[in-house]
Structures are given as C-alpha cells and as structure tokens.
Amino acid sequence: MQEGSLSLTPSFRIFYLRLLGFCFLYFSSVAGTQAECPVQLSQQRVVVRYNGSVAVNCNTSITHKGMGWEASEGAVPMTRDKMITWRVSHLTEWDIEPFCFINHEEQCQVQLLVTIYKTPDSVSISIVDHSGPMIEGQQYKLQCDVHDVAPVQNLTVKWYKGQTLLDKTTFTEDSKTPLNETATLLIRPDRADDGAQYSCAAELELGAEGPQPPPNKTSESLSFTVYFKPIIDENKLPSIVPVFRGYPEVLVCEAEGNPKPTISWILGTNVIVYNETLTISESTPEHVYCIADNSAGRTTRQVNVSIQDISISTVSHTGPMIAGEWYELQCFIQNVVFKIVDVRWYKLNQINVTETIKTPANLTYKVRIRPDRADDGAQFWCEAKLEAKGPQRYSTMSSDHLSITVHSKPIIDENKLPSIVPVFRGNPEVLVCEAEGNPKPTISWILGTNVIVYNETLTISESTPEHVYCVANNSVGRTTRQVNVSIQDISISTVSHTGPMIAGEWYELQCFIQNVVFKIVDVRWYKLNQINVTETIKTPANLTYKVRIRPDRADDGAQFWCEAKLEAKGPQRYSTMSSDHLSITVHFKPIIDENKLPSIVPVFRGYPEVLVCEAEGNPKPTISWILGTNVIVYNESLTISESTPEHVYCVANNSVGRTTRQVNVSIQDISISTVSHTGPMIAGEWYELQCFIQNVVFKIVDVRWYKLNQINVTETIKTPANLTYKVRIRPDRADDGAQFWCEAKLEAKGPQRYSTMSSDHLSITVNSKPIIDENKLPSIVPVFRGYPEVLVCEAEGNPKPTISWILGTNVIVYNESLTISESTPEHVYCVANNSAGRTTRQVNVSIQVKPIINENKLPSIVPVFRGYPEVLVCEAEGNPKPTISWILGTNVIVYNETLTISESTPEHVYCVANNSAGRTTRQVNVVLKEDYLPLIAGLIAVTVVFISVIFIFIYSIYYKTAKMGRYSLKDAKPSAQNENIAQNGKHSPIPMKKLSQSDILA
Structure with a gap:
C-alpha cells in the first residue's frame, strides 16, 4: 500500500477537548474550598441503554452567579437559571462522567453516575474439548460464550438444565465498554441426563435504576447423549431358579443401558450363548451367568439352577383298575431346596381329589381313590407349593401325569335298541346294538335256538323270529337285551281314478292298514312340504281311511302319503308307520305373463319394438299372434313398427284350454327446433328451443332438455298442459357443435310403468369473439440492442380471426408475427378480428441497457x-x-x-x-x-502536565507565605489595569490573566 500524509481526525479532537477540560476542572477543585455543593440532581444514578436517550435535572434553591452541565455529550452552557437539564437523545459515550457545577461563593460540582449497558449480540453454549456421546460419571466442561456485552461487572451467566437453574457465574472486570466473556460449568452427567436440554442465559443486573426485569438473552439448547453401564433387571432374573425334570424353564435377561447392551450367557467353561433368553433343563450346569455389555461397561449376574424332582405312582397295584374298587396313590418329593407350603392332588378337569395337605412333616404323601367308568383314561398328578426368596415368593412343582385305565361291565344303549320293533312288509329294518364297556364289548345276536350272528347290526324282516337277543360281553361281565319283532302293513291309492288330474277338480285318496298289533292313536295325511291335508282321524274304528283333495297348478308333481301313529309299550312309547309316497300329475290351462306383455305398447317412428308373449301351463302351451283378419304368426316374440295394425293378439293353447291377450299399438312422434332463428348463433346471446310432441296416448309426466355430456340444460317441466315445450339457452364458445335434444317421460299402465321418447339431436354452430393467447404473447418483451425479436400473435375464435399489428399512429402490419428492435415504438398492439367481435392486446417493448457505474x-x-x-x-x-x-x-x-x-x-x-x-x-x-496524531497528542499531554506541576508548586509556596484573599470583578476598571494585574485597592496584586469587558458579569 502507499503511505500518506498527516491529517487531523475527529477522535483526536475529542481527546484534546477532554484533556483541556480535565486540566481546568483539576485547577478549579484545588483552588476552591471543599464545602458542600448547594445543588440537587433529580437522579443520583442513571442506567441507559447504548444509543438510548437520557434526561436529568440539576436545580438549586440559592442565588448564584452561574450554573451548568459539563459533559462530553449534551453539555449545558452556564446560566443564571435555578434548574437546568442535561439531555442526550442518543447516548454513545461509554465512559461519560457528566457533572453539574455552580458558582456561588466559590465554584463546586456534583457528579452524575451514568451506567451505559448493551445486551449481548449472541449467547451460545458448547462442550469444551469433547464431541460425541458422554460417559456416565465422568466430568465434562460446558462453555457459555457471551459476545459484545457491557458493563461486564453487572453480567451474570445462569446455567439451566431444562427449566431448572444449576449455577450462576459473575464477573469482576471493571470495564464500561463491551467485551466478549466466557463462562464455564463442570458437570458429571448420569443416565437421567441422556437427551437433557442444557442452556445458559446472560443477564444484566443493573440495580433498582435499571430495567425490570433485567435484560436477558438465552442460548440455544444443547442436547447430548449419555452412555451408561448396563443394569440387569433382577425382578425378571432371580438368583435361584428351580427346574423340574422334564420341564425346561426359560430365563429372560433384560438390561437397561446406553448404547443398548448385548446379552450373552456363560454356561460352564467354554459355552457362550448370545441371546436375551436361555432355556435351562436338568442338564444345565448348576451356575449360569448373564452378561450385559456395551461400550460404557459390563454387568454380570449369577443364576443358580436348582433341579427339582416329584413323582406320582400307585401303591401295591399295577395294570388296569376295576370300576367301583378302592386304590391308593402316592406322591414322592425329593431334592427340594425350598420349604413345602402344601401338597395338592389333581385329576384332569377337576380342581383336586382330596383335601389339601398343609405343611407336611415328610416327603411322601398318599390319597385313596375309587374310580368309575368315567375315569377311564383320566390323568392324576400332585403339586407341591414351595416358598422361595425373591420377588416371585411362591413357585409350584408338578409331578408327571399318571393316566389310569378303568375296566367296566358292558351297558347296552336301550335308546338305540327298543324292546318292540315294528316291521312293514317289504321294508326290512336294521337293528343296532351298541354297548359301552372297557375292554370294548363284543356284540352277538341270538335268533331262535341255534342261530348266533356276531355283529353290531341285524337286519330283520317279516321272516325274522318273533324274539331276538343282543348279547354284549367283555372280561368284566356279560349283558343281554330281548327285542320283540312286530310285522306291520300300510298302503295309499286313488279311488276310482287313474292318470293325470285336472286342476280344480275333486279326487279321493284312501289309506289301508292291516296286521297292526298296537293301538292306532291317529292317522294323518301328508303332502310334500306340508304338515297335513285334512283333519286328523282320532281312534279309528276300522283300518281303511279316505280323504278328498282338489289339486291346483302348484300341486303338479306333489307327493301324498299317510301315517299311522301306534301306541306301544316300552321306553319308546309311540311309533309311526308310513305308506309309500303317491306322486300326482296336474294339468292346467295356460296363463299369459302380463308383466312381460303390457296391454298398450308405444312405438316411435323409425324405432321397432319386440313383443314377448310367455305363458305357463301343463302340458306346455303353443304361442301364436293374430294380426288383423287373416295373418297368424307362430312364435313367442313379435316385432312391431308404425306399419303394424292398431290391435294384435297373443294366443296360448294346450289340451286343457286356450288363453288370449289383446295388445294396443300406439304410434308416437317428438321433434326439436329453434324458434325464430336460423344459421349460426353468437356466444353470449339468448336463443329459444322448442320441443313438439304429438299422438301421445299416455300421460306426459315430465319433459327434459339435454345437451351432449350434460344431464339437462334447464329445470324439468312437470305435468305439462300442452304438447309444445320451450327452453331458453345462452351458448358460449364451448357449445360450438354441441347437440341438444328433448325427452318426454310417459306414464303407462302395466308392469313397465314408465317409458321415454326422445327427439332427434339438434346440432348448433356458435360464433365467438377472438381470444388472444397471452402465453405466447407476453405483455412485456425485452429487446437487446442489435438483436431483433419476433412476436407471435395467435387468437382463437369462430370464424377464424384475422391478425394485424398497430405501431404508432398510422402503421398497420397484417401478419401473425412481427419483428421488433430498438427502433420499435415502446407500445405495439396485436388486433384479432372476426364477424363476432374484435380483441386487442398491448405489448410493451423494453430496451435493455448495459450498466454504467x-x-x-x-x-x-x-x-x-x-x-x-x-x-x-x-x-x-x-x-x-x-x-x-x-x-x-x-x-x-x-x-x-x-x-x-x-x-x-x-x-x-x-x-x-x-x-x-x-x-x-x-x-x-x-x-x-499513517496517523501521527497519537504521537503529537502525547507530547502535548506531557507539556500540559509539566506546566501544571510548576503552577501547583508556585501556588503552594504563595499560599504558605500570604493569606489568600477573596477577589471579585465587581466595579472593576479595565482601563486602570495593566495586562497582568487585577486589584481593588485592598490587597497586593496577584498574577491573573487580563479579562476583557465582555467577560465581566453584571
């Protein structure tokens, strides 16, 4: 860089003025007496925010010769007023020391204490010399950095964890200007601090004169991860675990730690299992160890495996037991390390067999049982309740299950084998002999003297002996049951009739019963899916029974039969014998389906309809159609149109009869047109459409208007009073080519209650005003000098628009595109025109200019x-x-x-x-x-100090040799004084600087 010459800066001027003021005040304080100053300040101390405003009053109650404020900012000149105000709008002088002075008998002053504060620019918290997770129990240092704060001696840094105050840090530096400060805090985190939020807050405690509450700025929260050694859950993993032979136990080792611990088990010397669970059995070593390990440490818990044993057996007996006999069971317990609280005996599906044995004195327990046939295969076991130490105070050990076999004498099921069994001729019966016993019984039948059949079932008929015997036998005993065989006979037939029946005619059925050994309680007649046909015949006096029937079409194929209820002796008091089923055929006249063939059918011109005639009858009917006098069509369906006769007839015929149904053919017509308009329509204008309906034989329910892809154009017209219906439309550009039509909903009689007829579609042409594509023609177009641009104007409308451009006043260009440059006018206009209207778009041409600094x-x-x-x-x-x-x-x-x-x-x-x-x-x-002002200022300061020392020395010598006099300038005669002497005729001359006339106070 180049070096420059000396120049006088504003900072040096301020320093020079302060130095002169200091010298003046020092001399004044030495020369004056130290009496109490008769002025009062409105505030003895003020606290002001940096660049803030301040105002303090200084007043006195005495007459004085002048008072004022001396300050580096906001100084107040000397005045004779009794109150003056020191006021600064933007106080920025950090070490300002303003004082109010007064000239009374002598000059004195009172200083105002000023504290200027500034809140920190930023407060941040960090960890010193550490990154990543912390370890529980170790010591770490947190640091709080406070930037640009004043005054530091009033600063307090508060440390927080969450909302809890942890500590405070204060500072002793005596500095009025802003400084950067750092506070530290030592912490020793535990597992509860994982994820905790730490922060620090810088607070300026400025006393009662300062702002309340004190200014405060808080750092962002600091969150860290704390790693801690695993802790194994001892509630889920006891120190002693009993294991019963044949019943493995699952140990669960859960541990809490950060990072999440890995779990392993040590079994013996070399076996290590890595899993949270461990299955132990009687083969497991006596001591196993759960190890929970992570990067913060390792925890081990020993588990002692206690093998338990309990058994159940019979006393002095082996093999199957006999139902009803007494037997003894015993429970033997060994290797029990805990106290036995009680022993209980159990049988499958029952709580216990006998009373509980409390606090037994020995380890062998017995119980007597008397099994019955229901106990065959039952399982018995005993359980010992043990009292152990730990969170799970009680544990239970169970013996294996003892399954017993119980042998019992056979019992024949009498419900399945009655003592008397009726047999109808030609209908063999199967007897079933079932017996319950253990071992399983063998079944045999005895017929007469020498015939024995070894089987559970026996088929009997009219040739079977009158008495048969079922024998059930096993190793425990033998049971026999006698069965009496009774031969029966019953039949059903029509009386005086053969072949098909005619629906609606009367016929007679008879039921014939013979060889009945029991009392007939009643006879009932049945038809398939119905309880009975006629009333029940109670206690008949003979064995032939008749009933009259009148079948209808639903009875075709129905089956009839009769049943006789017999009263017999034995557990099954009543028995029933039934005749064979009699199936009948019923013929009936055809019935035409009127739901599928209405009496009136509308036909629209150009739209043929298909009539379907379906009829039900037995035998199946033949279908034909009669059109006019001589035309007959043999078919179930008939196609009709506007040329079909007004009346057609469907005829259904079979051997029972003939059925005819008349159908009236109604020709319909409907049309749509515009009213008082032809040719294309204009978008946005109103037009009228009319719907004309003629030759309608049904009631018109409503008329609806439709446009392609829309439900309707206007509201529905309900129950019209005439046959011409109109609607007003206002087409837009989207309706060009749209198709309109009307539909009339007709109410007819018959199963298809409503029908609809539609007009032809009316296609319309819509002319619309042009719309210019603004995406392709922006409103502002930048143009660089020397680089022409091409504008494209595209417009949509019907008929297709013509495009032109207007440049300035008279220039018109007929083209879709326009080339512009820096010579083009600032505004150009695109005009799109057709027979429906005209659209104009303004384009602003923006000329681009390179920057000029x-x-x-x-x-x-x-x-x-x-x-x-x-x-x-x-x-x-x-x-x-x-x-x-x-x-x-x-x-x-x-x-x-x-x-x-x-x-x-x-x-x-x-x-x-x-x-x-x-x-x-x-x-x-x-x-x-380079700035030489500090060197010059230093020389001047040394010179002033030297002169001040000489002055003080001379003054002190004079003060000792002569009494100090009091002088006044009142009535002074400036013209009589020389340049260096001031006198009033009473005292000796003293060295003084000559004052001018303007300096003399009145």
Missing part, C-alpha cells in the same frame, strides 16, 4: 488510515436494474452495493455491475495512510 460516487483511488475503516459505495444505472458485487483478490466475492475497507483490504478491489444486457467493472486502488 457512477464514477463520482466511486473514485479510482481511496485513502485508508490504520484503524479507521472506510465504506465504498458502488451505484450503477442500466435496464434492467444491475446487480452489484465486489471482487477482492482471487476468490473473494461480496454481493452488496457497499464495501467496508481497512488496512487488511487488498490494494486493488473491483466493483462489478451486471444485468442481462451486459457487465461493467471499475477498479478501485486502496492507499494506506
């Missing part, structure tokens, strides 16, 4: 004094508005219109103004100047 505001050479930064301002004009940046050295770029430079700035900096039209650069040379 203002060299008046940015000189090419800028001097910089050490310690006094300068601000450079770079302004540039251009279209569009340029962006400003600065280039310092090789890689440093600053994006701003201003740049602050100092002695550390490179010798050459560049301002760059850039826009879409180009780029402009201006170089600025930075020249470094």
Whole structure:
C-alpha cells in the first residue's frame, strides 16, 4: 500500500477537548474550598441503554452567579437559571462522567453516575474439548460464550438444565465498554441426563435504576447423549431358579443401558450363548451367568439352577383298575431346596381329589381313590407349593401325569335298541346294538335256538323270529337285551281314478292298514312340504281311511302319503308307520305373463319394438299372434313398427284350454327446433328451443332438455298442459357443435310403468369473439440492442380471426408475427378480428441497457488510515436494474452495493455491475495512510502536565507565605489595569490573566 500524509481526525479532537477540560476542572477543585455543593440532581444514578436517550435535572434553591452541565455529550452552557437539564437523545459515550457545577461563593460540582449497558449480540453454549456421546460419571466442561456485552461487572451467566437453574457465574472486570466473556460449568452427567436440554442465559443486573426485569438473552439448547453401564433387571432374573425334570424353564435377561447392551450367557467353561433368553433343563450346569455389555461397561449376574424332582405312582397295584374298587396313590418329593407350603392332588378337569395337605412333616404323601367308568383314561398328578426368596415368593412343582385305565361291565344303549320293533312288509329294518364297556364289548345276536350272528347290526324282516337277543360281553361281565319283532302293513291309492288330474277338480285318496298289533292313536295325511291335508282321524274304528283333495297348478308333481301313529309299550312309547309316497300329475290351462306383455305398447317412428308373449301351463302351451283378419304368426316374440295394425293378439293353447291377450299399438312422434332463428348463433346471446310432441296416448309426466355430456340444460317441466315445450339457452364458445335434444317421460299402465321418447339431436354452430393467447404473447418483451425479436400473435375464435399489428399512429402490419428492435415504438398492439367481435392486446417493448457505474460516487483511488475503516459505495444505472458485487483478490466475492475497507483490504478491489444486457467493472486502488496524531497528542499531554506541576508548586509556596484573599470583578476598571494585574485597592496584586469587558458579569 502507499503511505500518506498527516491529517487531523475527529477522535483526536475529542481527546484534546477532554484533556483541556480535565486540566481546568483539576485547577478549579484545588483552588476552591471543599464545602458542600448547594445543588440537587433529580437522579443520583442513571442506567441507559447504548444509543438510548437520557434526561436529568440539576436545580438549586440559592442565588448564584452561574450554573451548568459539563459533559462530553449534551453539555449545558452556564446560566443564571435555578434548574437546568442535561439531555442526550442518543447516548454513545461509554465512559461519560457528566457533572453539574455552580458558582456561588466559590465554584463546586456534583457528579452524575451514568451506567451505559448493551445486551449481548449472541449467547451460545458448547462442550469444551469433547464431541460425541458422554460417559456416565465422568466430568465434562460446558462453555457459555457471551459476545459484545457491557458493563461486564453487572453480567451474570445462569446455567439451566431444562427449566431448572444449576449455577450462576459473575464477573469482576471493571470495564464500561463491551467485551466478549466466557463462562464455564463442570458437570458429571448420569443416565437421567441422556437427551437433557442444557442452556445458559446472560443477564444484566443493573440495580433498582435499571430495567425490570433485567435484560436477558438465552442460548440455544444443547442436547447430548449419555452412555451408561448396563443394569440387569433382577425382578425378571432371580438368583435361584428351580427346574423340574422334564420341564425346561426359560430365563429372560433384560438390561437397561446406553448404547443398548448385548446379552450373552456363560454356561460352564467354554459355552457362550448370545441371546436375551436361555432355556435351562436338568442338564444345565448348576451356575449360569448373564452378561450385559456395551461400550460404557459390563454387568454380570449369577443364576443358580436348582433341579427339582416329584413323582406320582400307585401303591401295591399295577395294570388296569376295576370300576367301583378302592386304590391308593402316592406322591414322592425329593431334592427340594425350598420349604413345602402344601401338597395338592389333581385329576384332569377337576380342581383336586382330596383335601389339601398343609405343611407336611415328610416327603411322601398318599390319597385313596375309587374310580368309575368315567375315569377311564383320566390323568392324576400332585403339586407341591414351595416358598422361595425373591420377588416371585411362591413357585409350584408338578409331578408327571399318571393316566389310569378303568375296566367296566358292558351297558347296552336301550335308546338305540327298543324292546318292540315294528316291521312293514317289504321294508326290512336294521337293528343296532351298541354297548359301552372297557375292554370294548363284543356284540352277538341270538335268533331262535341255534342261530348266533356276531355283529353290531341285524337286519330283520317279516321272516325274522318273533324274539331276538343282543348279547354284549367283555372280561368284566356279560349283558343281554330281548327285542320283540312286530310285522306291520300300510298302503295309499286313488279311488276310482287313474292318470293325470285336472286342476280344480275333486279326487279321493284312501289309506289301508292291516296286521297292526298296537293301538292306532291317529292317522294323518301328508303332502310334500306340508304338515297335513285334512283333519286328523282320532281312534279309528276300522283300518281303511279316505280323504278328498282338489289339486291346483302348484300341486303338479306333489307327493301324498299317510301315517299311522301306534301306541306301544316300552321306553319308546309311540311309533309311526308310513305308506309309500303317491306322486300326482296336474294339468292346467295356460296363463299369459302380463308383466312381460303390457296391454298398450308405444312405438316411435323409425324405432321397432319386440313383443314377448310367455305363458305357463301343463302340458306346455303353443304361442301364436293374430294380426288383423287373416295373418297368424307362430312364435313367442313379435316385432312391431308404425306399419303394424292398431290391435294384435297373443294366443296360448294346450289340451286343457286356450288363453288370449289383446295388445294396443300406439304410434308416437317428438321433434326439436329453434324458434325464430336460423344459421349460426353468437356466444353470449339468448336463443329459444322448442320441443313438439304429438299422438301421445299416455300421460306426459315430465319433459327434459339435454345437451351432449350434460344431464339437462334447464329445470324439468312437470305435468305439462300442452304438447309444445320451450327452453331458453345462452351458448358460449364451448357449445360450438354441441347437440341438444328433448325427452318426454310417459306414464303407462302395466308392469313397465314408465317409458321415454326422445327427439332427434339438434346440432348448433356458435360464433365467438377472438381470444388472444397471452402465453405466447407476453405483455412485456425485452429487446437487446442489435438483436431483433419476433412476436407471435395467435387468437382463437369462430370464424377464424384475422391478425394485424398497430405501431404508432398510422402503421398497420397484417401478419401473425412481427419483428421488433430498438427502433420499435415502446407500445405495439396485436388486433384479432372476426364477424363476432374484435380483441386487442398491448405489448410493451423494453430496451435493455448495459450498466454504467457512477464514477463520482466511486473514485479510482481511496485513502485508508490504520484503524479507521472506510465504506465504498458502488451505484450503477442500466435496464434492467444491475446487480452489484465486489471482487477482492482471487476468490473473494461480496454481493452488496457497499464495501467496508481497512488496512487488511487488498490494494486493488473491483466493483462489478451486471444485468442481462451486459457487465461493467471499475477498479478501485486502496492507499494506506499513517496517523501521527497519537504521537503529537502525547507530547502535548506531557507539556500540559509539566506546566501544571510548576503552577501547583508556585501556588503552594504563595499560599504558605500570604493569606489568600477573596477577589471579585465587581466595579472593576479595565482601563486602570495593566495586562497582568487585577486589584481593588485592598490587597497586593496577584498574577491573573487580563479579562476583557465582555467577560465581566453584571
């Protein structure tokens, strides 16, 4: 950098003025007496925010010769008023010491204590010399950095964890200007601190005169992870675990730690299992160890495995037991390390067999049982309740299950094998003999003297002996049951009729019963899916029973039969015998389906309809159609149109009869048209459509208007009073080519209650005013000098629009495109025109101009004094508005219109103004100047101090040799005084500086 010449800076001027003021005040304080000063301040101390305002009153109650405020900011000249105010709008002097002085008998002063404070720019918290997770129990240091705060001696840093105050840090530095301070806090985190939020707050405690509450600024929260050694859950993993032979146990080892611990088990010397659970059995070593391990440490828990044993057995008996006999069971317990509280006996599906044995004196327990046949396969076991130490106070050990086999004598099921069984001729019966016993019984039948059949079932018929016997036998015993066989006979038939029946005619059925050994309680007649046909016949006097029936079409294929209820002796008191089923055929006259063939059918011109005639009958009917006098069509369906006769007839015929149905054919017509208009329509105008309906034989329920892809155009017209219906439409450009039609909903009689007839579709043409495509023609178009642009104007309308351009007053160009340049007028207009209207769009032509930097505001050479930064301002004009940046050295770029430079700035900096039209650069040379003012100020200060010492020395000698007099300028005669003497005729001359006339107070 280049070195410059000496210049007088504002800071030196302030220093010089303060030095002169200090000397003056010092001499005044030495010369005056130290009596109490008769002035009062409205505030003895003030606290002011930096750059804030302050006002303090100084008043007196005595007559004086002048009072004022002396201060480096806001000084108040000497005045004769009794109250004066020191006021500063923006106080920025950190070490200001204002005082109010008064000239009474002598001059005195009272100083105002001023504290200027500034809240910190930022407060941040961090960990010192550490990163990553912390370890529980270790010591760490937190640091709180407070930037640019004053005064430091009033600063308190408070430390928080969450909302809890942990500690406070204060500072002793006696500095009035802002400083950067750092506070530290030692912490020893535990597992509860994992994820905890730490913060620090900087608070200025400025006393009662300061703002309340005190100014405070808090850092962002600091959260960290705390790693801690695993802790194994002893509630889930007891120290002693009993294991019963044959019943493995699962140990669960859960541990809490951070990071999450890994769990492993040590069994014996070399076996390690990596899992949270471990299955143990009687083969497991006596001691196993759960190890929970993570990066913070390792925890081990020993588990002692106690093998338990309990067994159940019979006493003095082996093999199956006999139902009803007494037997004894015993429970033997060994290797029990815990106290036995009680022993219980259990049988499957029962709580216990006998009473509980409390606190037994020995380890063998017995119980007597008397099994029955229900106990076959039952399982017995015993359980011992043990009292152990630990969270799970009680544990239970169970013996294996003892399954017993119980043998019992056979019992024949009498419900399945009655004592009397009726058998109808030609209908064999199967007898089933089932018996329950253990071992499983063998079944045999005895028929007569010598016939024995070994089987559970026996088929009997009219040839079977009157008495048969079922024998059930096993190793425990034998059971026999006698069965009496009773031969029965019953039949059903029609009386005086064969072949098909005719629906609606009367017929007679008879039921014949013979060889009945039991009393007949009643006889009932049945038809398939019905309980009975006629009333029940109670206690008949003979064995032939009749009933009259009148079948209908639903009875075709129905089955009839009769049943006789017999009263017998034995557990099954009543038995029933049924006849064979009698199936009948019923013929009936055809019935035409009127739901599928209405009496009136509308036919629209040009739209044939198909009539379907379906009829039900037995035998199946033949279908034919009669049209006019001589035309007969043999088919179930008939196609009709406007040429079909007004009346047609469907005829259904079979051997039972003939059925005819008349159908009336109604020709319909409907049309749509515009009212008082032909040709294309104009978008946005109103038009009227009409719907004309004629030859309608049904009631018109409503008329609806439709447009393609829409439900309807206007509201529905309900129950119209005439046959011409109108609707008003207002088409838009989207309706060009749209199709309109009307539909009439008709109410007819019959199963298809409603029918609809539609008009032909009416297609309309809609002319619309042009719409210019604004996406392809923006409102503002930039143009660079020497680079023409082409504008394209496209418009949509019907008929297709013609495009033209207007440039200035008289120039019109007929084309869809227009080439523009810097000579083009600022505003051009695209005009789209057709028979429906005209549309105009204005385009603003924006000429692009390369930036021009203002060299008046940015000189090419800028001097910089050490310690006094300068601000450079770079302004540039251009279209569009340029962006400003600065280039310092090789890689440093600053994006701003201003740049602050100092002695550390490179010798050459560049301002760059850039826009879409180009780029402009201006170089600025930075020249470094040296400042000699501090050296000169030091010399002046030494000289003033030297003179002050000499003055004090001379003054002290004079004060000792002569009494100090009091002098006044009142009635002074300036013309009689010489240049260096002031006197009043009473005392000796004293050295004084001559005062001018204007300095004499009245």
